[in-house]
Amino acid sequence: MDRDTCWERLRAARHGVLGTAHATRGVDAVPVVFVFDDDRDAIVIPIDTVKPKAGGRLQRLRNLDGDDRAVLLVEHYDDDWSQLWWVRVHGRAAEADPTPGQLQHLAAAFPAYAAPESVASVIVLAPTHVTGWAAGP
């Protein structure tokens, strides 16, 4: 899949799997939603107050404190394997306070984030490498 197609599919998506490095377990993976911040050429992953949490600082954030390398996988699975595709973004990620623009994007993409205080912070993923694969044309 060429680079333009990768970005096109990423931009049409809003859900993926975030992989981070864990000091002892090696790797972690967690589902995330995301939007794009075109001003920063970054992918913005909300840390929300909407979905129930186990409590305390999220492991994904503790992982990024120790190692800021991250991967975001967006994929389409289908029992018809001619329809399979995925796009993977490697980059550096860090927690940040959401900008007003990012909060607007998030609220527009996900109704739950229109509520005040629903986004506590964001993970900003700055892509360094993107690659993709598709079974079919």
Add this chain to the structure above:
Amino acid sequence: MDRDTCWERLRAARHGVLGTAHATRGVDAVPVVFVFDDDRDAIVIPIDTVKPKAGGRLQRLRNLDGDDRAVLLVEHYDDDWSQLWWVRVHGRAAEADPTPGQLQHLAAAFPAYAAPESVASVIVLAPTHVTGWAAGP
């Protein structure tokens, strides 16, 4: 989500995301299909000859050569966030020749694997830790 529920949902699934440690990129993630090998209490991920590959030894295998820690995430995404859930298995993984029983399981689960020579090898993931989360009951 309690341990029994985690395993129940894993056993009802056959598709997930495999995370492995990459020497320089930190983490990799790739979609996979899988079956269970009850004789070995292991998750079996085929390396097939069916889906087109970029060529050469797959990066996921090279990653496991260097660090056998792996994670498998199985998840359900839904625009209705009360339906979200995921299960995550950490473990040790290594490439192996498929056993006859594993080939039978794979062929039963995925029609494409009924074809001779369709499975080149398998990644056998021996779970060390399983955890899960569900938004709703």
